[in-house]
Amino acid sequence: MFLKVCMTVLLFGLPIALWKMAFGFYGAFRGHQASVMRHLGDVGQFCTICVILSSVFTYLIPLVAHVKNCSGEKNTSANCLNQAYGLKTMQQYLLVLNLLMLAWDILRFAGNSRDEARPPSGKEVPKHL
Numbered sequence: 001m002f003l004k005v006c007m008t009v010l011l012f013g014l015p016i017a018l019w020k021m022a023f024g025f026y027g028a029f030r031g032h033q034a035s036v037m038r039h040l041g042d043v044g045q046f047c048t049i050c051v052i053l054s055s056v057f058t059y060l061i062p063l064v065a066h067v068k069n070c071s072g073e074k075n076t077s078a079n080c081l082n083q084a085y086g087l088k089t090m091q092q093y094l095l096v097l098n099l100l101m102l103a104w105d106i107l108r109f110a111g112n113s114r115d116e117a118r119p120p121s122g123k124e125v126p127k128h129l
Helices: 002-011 014-029 036-071 078-110
Strands: none
Touching: 014 036, 036 078
């Protein structure tokens, strides 16, 4: 029950996070002045979140519903066992994708070098900042 409440609260921030990622993705192709690592991180992060969300909505949610139907009784049929193994595989796949999201964040942070980035106006960045 507690997990459902936490997930519901976190879902309210998802559109804001998606908007920020889409804006970074768009800025990478519109010539926003940033380092190559920052652009690579923006593009990779947006593509990875799209893969995660499509995987959750197309595979994970239906698979959880099927496994829930099997778990009510002591059902050891081959179909239920295959679905349980599929659920475990899907969770491992999502774990790897979430670690990739962390790697993209680290790359974006490392790409925020003051030496490479310039503001879009072309003005010099003060050195004391």
